[in-house]
Amino acid sequence: EAQVTQNPRYLITVTGKKLTVTCSQNMNHEYMSWYRQDPGLGLRQIYYSMNVEVTDKGDVPEGYKVSRKEKRNFPLILESPSPNQTSLYFCASSFGQGAGDTQYFGPGTRLTVL
Amino acid sequence: QQQVKQSPQSLIVQKGGISIINCAYENTAFDYFPWYQQFPGKGPALLIAIRPDVSEKKEGRFTISFNKSAKQFSLHIMDSQPGDSATYFCAAPLPNTDKLIFGTGTRLQVFP
Numbered sequence: 001e002a003q004v005t006q007n008p009r010y011l012i013t014v015t016g017k018k019l020t021v022t023c024s025q026n027m028n029h030e031y032m033s034w035y036r037q038d039p040g041l042g043l044r045q046i047y048y049s050m051n052v053e054v055t056d057k058g059d060v061p062e063g064y065k066v067s068r069k070e071k072r073n074f075p076l077i078l079e080s081p082s083p084n085q086t087s088l089y090f091c092a093s094s095f096g097q098g099a100g101d102t103q104y105f106g107p108g109t110r111l112t113v114l
Numbered sequence: 115q116q117q118v119k120q121s122p123q124s125l126i127v128q129k130g131g132i133s134i135i136n137c138a139y140e141n142t143a144f145d146y147f148p149w150y151q152q153f154p155g156k157g158p159a160l161l162i163a164i165r166p167d168v169s170e171k172k173e174g175r176f177t178i179s180f181n182k183s184a185k186q187f188s189l190h191i192m193d194s195q196p197g198d199s200a201t202y203f204c205a206a207p208l209p210n211t212d213k214l215i216f217g218t219g220t221r222l223q224v225f226p
Contacts, residue, residue: 042218099207105157
């Protein structure tokens, strides 16, 4: 089944404790991105990647890191999480035209930073 | 600065009614306007999309109306059903980048 998977689905952590949220897609998509969803603010893009070893900042990249060592994986890293990073996170991927193509979203990761 | 402004924030419609959600944009170089539907506990999924060379696109009960001169595009849901209750997002890719800009979302509730 074609899908985008994220792990973990739920995470509660404390300020400053490094964490990684994994994202994997099995559709051979070139474009992958991370979003955070907050009430009243909609979906905001954190980072995106057009291909392996190519990443770029979205609108809210501060406090996040990403890497794209393999085409299928695009982990989101929070080196020192803070409470303002409490949010619902989505990974997405698309083929071909990147942002101008259908985005396939994962199921989401709800992160709480205490 | 909000590059894609979406309204209303929430919408309550009776079953069988018409739901209308609006988005406005400033950048005239936007060239692709998708709408995403998100059910509670799920990730968004593409519902319908339009490019600015047409003024309307219809798929079943869902229609996008596009007004290039007014820089607005709207989602119309005809004969709204309780199963349409979800959050709807408009979006547009930022020209000359690979960034995707989303509206702030509209929570639609359709009551029987």
